[in-house]
Amino acid sequence: MSSVVPTRKTSPPEMASIAKDPAGKNNNKDTIPEDLNIPDNYVAWALKNQKELPPVTWDNLFQNINWISLLALTITPSIAIWGVFNVKLRTATLVWSIIYYFITGLGITAGYHRLWAHRSYNASKPLQYFLAVAGAGAVEGSIKWWSRGHRAHHRYTDTELDPYNAHKGFWWAHIGWMIIKARRKPGVADVSDLSKNEVVRWQHRWYVYLLLACGFLLPTLVAGLGWGDWLGGFVFAGAGRLTFVHHSTFCVNSLAHWLGETPFDDKHTPRDHMITAFMTIGEGYHNFHHQFPMDYRNAIKWYQYDPTKWFIWTMQQLGLASHLKVFPENEVRKGQLTMQLKKLRELQDGVTWAPEVQQLPIISWESFQEQSAKRPLIVVAGHIHDVADFLDEHPGGRHLLTKQIGKDATTAFFGGVYDHSNAAHNLLSMMRVGVLHGGHQHGLQDKAIPPSQRLRVARYNELTGSPYASSAWSDGEGMLS
Ligand SMILES: [Zn+2]
Ligand SMILES: [Zn+2]
Secondary structure: OOOOOOOOOOOOOOOOOOOOOOOOOOOHHHHHHOOOOOOOOOOHHHHHOOOOOOOOOOOOOOHHHHHHHHHHHHHHHHHHHHHHHHHHOOOHHHHHHHHHHHHHHHHHHHHHHHHHHOOOEEEEEEHHHHHHHHHHHOOOOOOHHHHHHHHHHHHOOOOOOOOOOOHOOHHHHHHHHEOOOOOOOOOOOOOOHHHHHHHHHHHHOOHHHHHHHHHHHHHHHHHHHOOHHHHHHHHHHHHHHHHHHHHHHHHHOHHHHHHOOOOEEEEEOOOOOOHHHHOOOOEHHHHHHHOOOOOOOOOOOOOOOOOOEEEEEEEEHOOOOOOOOOOOOHHHHHHHHHHHHHHHHHHHHHOOOOOOHHHOOEEEEHHHHHHHHHOOEEOOOOEEEEOHHOOOOOOOHHHHHOOOOOOEEEHHHEEEEEEHHHHHHHHHOOOOEEEEEEOHHOOOHHHHHHHOOOOOOOOOHOOOOOOOOOOHHOOOOOOOO
């Protein structure tokens, strides 16, 4: 296999399976940032030059299965399912299984994910050891291996260099990427900071023993020594709990890239959803997370479910965690506002507006009066309106309109006779057929612009040349169409 980095001889950390994760064999050489010498066009370079394995077909499927991962991910739930039908579930064991689910789950979410992969806060040594041990009990590979993959996921989200590229389908992102050997290596991501961390090194070195001890032995021992339920401890707190922890965290790669809203950005697949948050101990606000990955929070509202955030905050109160990173509120709001404006723009584009001033002919007063003899034209705020279709619809009666034909009704319209509603003003603007030459000074600008158009969502390249400041008001004589 060729190296990810073209200018270095050392090969990057193995794209290992869950259980194949190397136990401390390639330390110390990785203290130089992995991505120090990558070309500026790395993504294009990697996609072009790095070999891709041939597609998986029925013929080569057998050789392309990652058997250790497959067995780990099938035997564990099989034991749990067998236990459901053959082992009595005792209340104490059930409670212990749920508690241990949260302990090992937090090892991944608060430890592997927010502490090590994203450095979103600092943890004291005791807390680090606790999270490293708890995380090992979730049987998802060592901190170092896991974080390397996760950093690549953030860096190359939704591309071929993303190890759990959501564009390859829900099940690929959920579990397929672990069971089928990857067609190409994940993009380069530096974990040299983790190589220097003594807790991460310790966990990497003893990973296989920690996995067995925390994944199966400890949950069995607690139930066995605690209340004599050895088999129940193994089946429910061990295998059953592990199955839930697995699929709970796998949902961050699948469900969180598939279900929900994009309140902060819609460039990539990550989404926010309460259901995903409940499934993943609070990692369900994934749209926020991909925008602000170094924030220790996933949920920014107090009522949103994010126990991982509550855990980190509590650790801070206990003096075990510090430097909790929070992205500037002002920048978070920019993202939210952009997405809201985008939605409003769609709404705006679905509405029919009054004709633009530039599209209307400029008519002299004399011409206006002449043409008023043939059709019901009324001037309001510098604009000429054809009210033919509205005469019988006018709530104040036909007579109030007919007496204004060929005249300037601005004063009457704006309160002289009746102070028309915004809706009436908007509707009037739809009847515009011309602009009165020299008529604009007659009304203030806010009378010429319909209320619905005073605030509009404009793209950056639409901001210049407001129609009311353009040459549309220059001298000219036109005919109404
Ligand atoms: Zn993601
Ligand atoms: Zn992340």
